[in-house]
Amino acid sequence: MVRSFKTEDTQQLLDIYNYYVVNSVATFDTEPVAFEVYSEKLHRINKAYPLIVFEEDNTILGFAYGSKFRPKPAYNGTVEATVYVKHTAHGKQIGTILYTKLLSLLKQQNFHSVMGVLTIPNDASVKLHEKFGFKQVAELKEVGFKFGKWQNVGFWQLNFN
Template identity: 35%
Template sequence: MIREVKLQDAKAITEIYNEYVMHTVATFETEPLQEDVMRSRIAEISAHFPYFVYEINTEVVGYCYAHTWKEKDAYKYTLETTVYLSPAHIGKGIGKLLMQKLVGECRRQGYHALIACITAGNEASNSLHRGLGFKQVSHFEKVGLKFGHWLDVIDYELVLN
């Protein structure tokens, strides 16, 4: 079931996200987050933008949201997207369902474009976004350093209207 996020989801979201922080290069954050920090982030983002979770038997197993891409006013119709799944639920179509819901809601709210910033080599995320109609629009080389390795970032764009 997909539903809007609640602040009570902060614990589950923190646990999912910290798996990526500690063990992958999917996020460039390098230190695990505390639940209160995640709760603040959820409150701030969900107050202004779409934010959804995927539940199985009341357990949050994935989430996605849209947020400000750039701060300047001319960018206000373009959002950046984020999606994370519990490692045990990858490859089951949940990410696609979450992102379809997010894209639909962003379109309904009148946004014009969505940007997905993906670490190069993350083929699951690349495939997900291409399957949703996102097109690669950039490739930045060696812009992040994590686990002692320089990492590239690829941007994908989906024009909504």
């Protein structure tokens, strides 16, 4: 079931996120994020953008949200989309289900452009974005340093109109 974020979801979302902090380059956080810091981030996002979770048997298996792309006012019609699926729940189409709902909500809120910012290579995330019509518009070489190696970042873009 996909539903809106509730405050009591914070720990489960943090657990999903911190797994990726410690075990992957999907995020450029390099140390596990504290509960208070993550809670503040989620509440800030939830005030202005959709923040949704995929829940099954009272367990959150994934979440997705929109967030500010850049701080200058001219970017207000552009939003960054983010999705995380619990590492033990891959292959169940949870990312697809979440992105279907998230993109619908972002379109309803009249955003013009949605950006996916991905550490690459990342075949699963690339396939997810391209399934929804995102096109790669940029690749930044060696812009993030994690796990002793410089990482590349790709930008995928979807315009609604």
